[in-house]
Amino acid sequence: MKILVSNDDGVNAEGIRALADALRMIGDVVVVAPDRNHSGASHSLTLENPLRVEQLSHDVLAVKGTPTDCVHLAVNELLQPQPDLVVSGINHGANLGDDVIYSGTVAAATEGRYLGLPAIAISLDGHIHFATAASYAAKLVTALQTMPLPADQILNVNVPDLPLDQIRGIQVTRLGCRHPAEGVIVDQDPRGKRMYWIGPPSAGQDAGAGTDFAAVEAGFVSITPLQIDMTAYRQMAQLKEWVERL
Numbered sequence: 341m342k343i344l345v346s347n348d349d350g351v352n353a354e355g356i357r358a359l360a361d362a363l364r365m366i367g368d369v370v371v372v373a374p375d376r377n378h379s380g381a382s383h384s385l386t387l388e389n390p391l392r393v394e395q396l397s398h399d400v401l402a403v404k405g406t407p408t409d410c411v412h413l414a415v416n417e418l419l420q421p422q423p424d425l426v427v428s429g430i431n432h433g434a435n436l437g438d439d440v441i442y443s444g445t446v447a448a449a450t451e452g453r454y455l456g457l458p459a460i461a462i463s464l465d466g467h468i469h470f471a472t473a474a475s476y477a478a479k480l481v482t483a484l485q486t487m488p489l490p491a492d493q494i495l496n497v498n499v500p501d502l503p504l505d506q507i508r509g510i511q512v513t514r515l516g517c518r519h520p521a522e523g524v525i526v527d528q529d530p531r532g533k534r535m536y537w538i539g540p541p542s543a544g545q546d547a548g549a550g551t552d553f554a555a556v557e558a559g560f561v562s563i564t565p566l567q568i569d570m571t572a573y574r575q576m577a578q579l580k581e582w583v584e585r586l
Contacts, residue, residue: 348444426452466501
């Protein structure tokens with residue numbers, strides 16, 4: 341099995357190294373990842389500039405582009421034959437609730453699914469126990485060989501930042517929701533000009549039983565199936581009536 345590994349923290353991040361090492365035990369791994377941190381890049385493509393690629397080793401390539409660029413370029417050009425699976429991560433920090441809208445890690449997996457490949461995004465709720473997340477990534481990839489995903493879905497996996505023997509199990513969850521983002525932080529540069537920082541993620545607002553927030557907080561690995569088709573089907577009939585009244 342040929343596995344494409346990417347991320348949004350950059351090709352040299354600890355998380356992607358741990359992930360690639362674990363997956364090399366079960367498949368042929370090629371890493372194609374951004375040459376620097378692109379956290380929060382969401383599903384952006386680079387359209388106004390060429391993409392440049394540097395080969396760091398026989399199975400590791402750094403792309404001067406976004407996570408989505410990396411997967412798009414790898415599947416359509418760099419890797420022939422194409423990979424069988426895309427695994428994105430291990431993200432440095434959780435991707436819970438509405439984080440998935442902004443996450444380059446989730447976007448890399450989504451791009452793989454758009455291109456017809458099964459895909460997993462995996463994140464660690466912290467910055468220490470990457471080996472724990474890597475172990476669960478390997479377990480999930482192994483399972484996918486006999487139990488494939490539906491064609492319109494990816495798995496968003498969040499792992500508590502705990503030693504492997506302290507993980508309580510796996511829960512299938514829905515996305516929770518954070519409070520509105522913290523306010524913008526206003527600062528001043530050394531020349532006296534005003535500058536702005538986007539505030540940090542806020543706490544969970546919808547974080548009750550059944551959510552990804554609750555599972556990770558309780559020490560469980562959270563697995564949330566995300567669908568690619570974002571159509572609000574339940575709203576279509578009502579919207580048609582509304583349109584007819586225009």
